[in-house]
Amino acid sequence: MTTTALSAIALETERTNRMTRRLQRISAAVRYLILAGVGLVMLYPLIWLIGASFKTNAEIFADPGFIPKEPTLNGYINGWKTSTPYTFATFFWNTFLIILPKTVGTAISATAVAYGFARFEFPFKKLFFATVIAILLLPNVVTRIPQYLLFRDLGWLDSFLPLWVPSALAGDAFFVFMLIQFLRAIPRDMEEAARVDGANTLQVLIFIVVPLLAPAIVSVCLFQIMWTMNDFLGPLIYISSVDKYPISLALKLSIDTTEAFDWNRILAMSVLALAPSLIIFFLAQKQFIEGISSGGVKG
Amino acid sequence: MGGDSKFLGLLYISPYVIGLLVFTAIPFVYSFYLSFTDYPLMTAPVWVGLDNYLELFTSDRTFRKSLSVTLVYVFTTVPLKLVFALFIAVILNYRLKMINFFRTAYYVPSILGGSVAVAVLWRYIFAKAGVVNMALGFFGMDPINWFGDPNYALFIITLLRVWQFGSAMIIFLAALQSVDKSLYESAAIDGANKWQTFRSITLPLITPVIFFNLIMQTVQAFQEFNGPYIITNGTGSPLKSTYLLPLYIYDEAFKKFDMGYASAIAWVMFFIIMVLTLVAFWSSRRWVYYAGDKRS
Numbered sequence: 001m002t003t004t005a006l007s008a009i010a011l012e013t014e015r016t017n018r019m020t021r022r023l024q025r026i027s028a029a030v031r032y033l034i035l036a037g038v039g040l041v042m043l044y045p046l047i048w049l050i051g052a053s054f055k056t057n058a059e060i061f062a063d064p065g066f067i068p069k070e071p072t073l074n075g076y077i078n079g080w081k082t083s084t085p086y087t088f089a090t091f092f093w094n095t096f097l098i099i100l101p102k103t104v105g106t107a108i109s110a111t112a113v114a115y116g117f118a119r120f121e122f123p124f125k126k127l128f129f130a131t132v133i134a135i136l137l138l139p140n141v142v143t144r145i146p147q148y149l150l151f152r153d154l155g156w157l158d159s160f161l162p163l164w165v166p167s168a169l170a171g172d173a174f175f176v177f178m179l180i181q182f183l184r185a186i187p188r189d190m191e192e193a194a195r196v197d198g199a200n201t202l203q204v205l206i207f208i209v210v211p212l213l214a215p216a217i218v219s220v221c222l223f224q225i226m227w228t229m230n231d232f233l234g235p236l237i238y239i240s241s242v243d244k245y246p247i248s249l250a251l252k253l254s255i256d257t258t259e260a261f262d263w264n265r266i267l268a269m270s271v272l273a274l275a276p277s278l279i280i281f282f283l284a285q286k287q288f289i290e291g292i293s294s295g296g297v298k299g
Numbered sequence: 300m301g302g303d304s305k306f307l308g309l310l311y312i313s314p315y316v317i318g319l320l321v322f323t324a325i326p327f328v329y330s331f332y333l334s335f336t337d338y339p340l341m342t343a344p345v346w347v348g349l350d351n352y353l354e355l356f357t358s359d360r361t362f363r364k365s366l367s368v369t370l371v372y373v374f375t376t377v378p379l380k381l382v383f384a385l386f387i388a389v390i391l392n393y394r395l396k397m398i399n400f401f402r403t404a405y406y407v408p409s410i411l412g413g414s415v416a417v418a419v420l421w422r423y424i425f426a427k428a429g430v431v432n433m434a435l436g437f438f439g440m441d442p443i444n445w446f447g448d449p450n451y452a453l454f455i456i457t458l459l460r461v462w463q464f465g466s467a468m469i470i471f472l473a474a475l476q477s478v479d480k481s482l483y484e485s486a487a488i489d490g491a492n493k494w495q496t497f498r499s500i501t502l503p504l505i506t507p508v509i510f511f512n513l514i515m516q517t518v519q520a521f522q523e524f525n526g527p528y529i530i531t532n533g534t535g536s537p538l539k540s541t542y543l544l545p546l547y548i549y550d551e552a553f554k555k556f557d558m559g560y561a562s563a564i565a566w567v568m569f570f571i572i573m574v575l576t577l578v579a580f581w582s583s584r585r586w587v588y589y590a591g592d593k594r595s
Contacts, residue, residue, distance in 0.1 A: 115311050138323070
């Protein structure tokens with residue numbers, strides 16, 4: 001009697017187990033299906049862009065596929081020459097000239113400031129920290145006009161200084177906040193030991209904190225590079241000579257001058273404009289994902 | 300660190316303090332002052348009292364249109380983006396083998412989304428003869444004049460931002476992964492189904508992250524500029540249906556050089572964002588759940 005009951009229960013459990021497993025398999029299949037479908041819809045525009053940049057102008061709006069029927073490099077060749085006296089090489093170089101000092105300045109200033117906030121007590125600390133959060137939430141629109149007037153009075157218009165200097169003074173509160181969060185999670189033992197051995201705070205910062213914080217600093221640099229590459233409004237307001245244009249402005253210029261007839265040119269230059277970001281992202285995706293997961297990022 | 304001068308910390312944060320004063324605090328106050336002036340850039344600002352604000356709210360129809368477009372944009376984009384990001388994060392939060400691959404693939408648009416090149420791409424795929432209409436044709440539907448029809452144009456700008464849901468999704472996913480697994484087990488023992496578990500365990504535990512995403516996304520959505528500017532050549536066409544406030548501010552400030560009026564618009568926008576943020580913070584006491592250790 002009991003044995004039959006037990007075996008019935010065992011059979012029942014076996015059956016539910018099998019059902020659960022089947023349900024799990026179906027659930028996993030549904031998940032993969034949704035993920036793949038969404039992924040395809042998400043990435044198709046980019047795939048199409050790359051394919052279409054090798055199409056002839058006649059083909060771009062004639063075929064939804066991304067594989068060009070008569071592949072051509074005309075878009076790249078004509079686009080690279082641009083309708084200005086400069087080639088796209090100039091605009092890439094300008095973008096680089098904006099990014100490099102801005103990123104280095106951000107890394108140094110944000111690290112020092114985060115160190116100050118995370119490791120020291122000083123008057124008005126709470127108030128200053130509150131301003132970091134406030135700037136995080138403050139829409140740039142409010143300060144943009146006076147900043148423009150300030151840079152005009154300083155004679156900085158049509159130079160890269162308005163793009164460099166605020167960042168070099170830890171103006172991107174988000175990065176400061178992110179590094180403070182990282183630093184708070186790092187134990188102080190090593191720093192205290194070094195202090196006991198007679199190191200000063202600057203030595204501690206350079207030889208102990210920076211190496212420990214290195215992954216976070218790399219994340220900060222990567223995000224700053226990406227955002228600067230995408231920045232359009234800053235250069236639009238401050239840069240007026242074409243020879244100083246970064247890629248974002250140059251691309252806008254090429255739309256204005258050639259879009260009516262030469263589509264593949266614009267698509268080809270769009271691909272080139274996106275290429276550095278894509279390459280950096282795929283080389284360093286781990287830092288990006290970890291950067292956002294732990295710091296909480298905008299975008 | 301004990302024993303150090305009280306001012307050593309201030310020394311380290313001094314770059315920030317200088318930047319704060321010069322590039323944020325003083326400009327912030329100055330722009331408030333400018334909003335009460337007439338300032339055509341070539342001559343000095345002239346105090347006009349409330350004139351700019353009166354004009355905005357009584358006779359400026361462009362402003363009224365731009366404000367309503369902005370509010371519609373923000374209140375559709377932010378919920379759509381967050382719900383979508385959370386939905387995908389929940390699907391990904393499962394022992395899937397390819398989780399890293401999908402996470403990376405979904406994040407790509409967030410990296411590129413703000414760029415001019417992607418806005419250009421949007422113009423092409425939603426063009427009258429573009430890929431989207433070709434796909435509609437495949438299903439036997441009529442092509443839609445996406446950027447010519449005021450009913451659709453703003454939605455396309457919304458889609459551009461929803462497309463960039465990756466970073467919000469990764470923040471959600473990190474929060475989901477830090478939820479204590481034993482809570483799920485006890486819920487399963489109590490006979491809760493998946494939806495009940497999600498509603499009464501997962502959702503409350505990730506409310507701090509929902510709150511964070513909500514605030515950040517709202518503040519950013521109000522400032523959308525690149526997409527509509529590139530896609531509509533700065534016009535906010537058709538019929539100003541994509542003329543978001545940042546476009547209007549840009550035109551007033553840097554095309555008409557009417558700095559006083561532009562500052563007033565900026566301050567109205569700032570005021571709206573501030574009120575919404577305060578409401579969110581105030582209401583958060585009712586719906587955001589802060590456990591002792593909310594997430595690692």
